[in-house]
Amino acid sequence: MDPYVLKTLNEERRARRAAVLVTDLGDGRDRIVREGDRVAGELGAAIASAFRTGISRSVEAEGRTFFLNAHLPRPRLVVIGAVHISQALAPMARIAGYPVEIIDPRTAFATPERFHGVALHAEWPEDVLKRQPLDSYTALAAVTHDPKIDDFALKAALDARCFYVGALGSRKTHAKRVERLLALGASADQIARIHAPIGLDIGAASPAEIAVAVLAQTIHAFRSRGLESKGAVA
């Protein structure tokens, strides 16, 4: 392995950015491909698949054998609101491989008794996100219904290009939210990325069912990320 390649790879991994290390198993030469880099042909298609699935494997392409080692940051889910839905969402998401952090400044909601074993911040999103910024391997679900708590986090999630942004509330509630986010400086394209009403349409009724819908939508967004905005990767 090229020492410079190793150094660069570790920098990417520390910064929670995805990278695929491509090693030619014939001559041992290696290089790093970052998410969004264009690679043509069969090898490019295999690399795109490695980014999507996170699965490392050997591939035959252009008459050579390459090993693709996919280094994807661990996805996580930040939930704004320590509410009933979040109580169901946190354990489900953790089992699915998406560790959850919950932020809610209302200390009556954000109690360890209600969220046993969950990373919980009884603080304003502004303060928590300053310490632990969002990134493109983070999903954000805003479920408080309260603009004072949700809006800042939603704007931050759009700016950080979170792979999923969802907001609880009816279409009418969301229409008002759109106005407020525009006033905060979000663009129409950014706002269009918000999933609202939140969750896949499975007819969810109870808080736990809504949690399933949110988790399913998060997983779908993660596994299809980059496909809508960048078009098909050659």
Place this chain on the structure above:
Amino acid sequence: MDESIYLDEARDPLIIAEGWMKDGKDVAIATVVETWGSAPRPAGSHLVIDVEGNFHGSVSGGCVEGAVVTDAIDVIGSGKPRMLEFGVADETAWQVGLSCGGRIKVYVERLG
């Protein structure tokens, strides 16, 4: 279940390999590049080895690491990468023991 979203710098093989390199040590990196059956570690797993035989990480459940370390020290000397195969079909591998019944291919290369 590992909950952390950040690298475990103290145990991450590639971070350790970089540290060894900075300390001026000769290092080999072994990577699982193919698996069949019930292999204990998935493709992409690393074992990093220095010339004195110190190692971190894993390419199996501890079954074949000893054999990989021996080859890695040769690779550090020669600079030529090697492809190793372990599995129940292979007599040497049976001796070093992938008793779980899986087969793995491990690519061993020198760092630099």
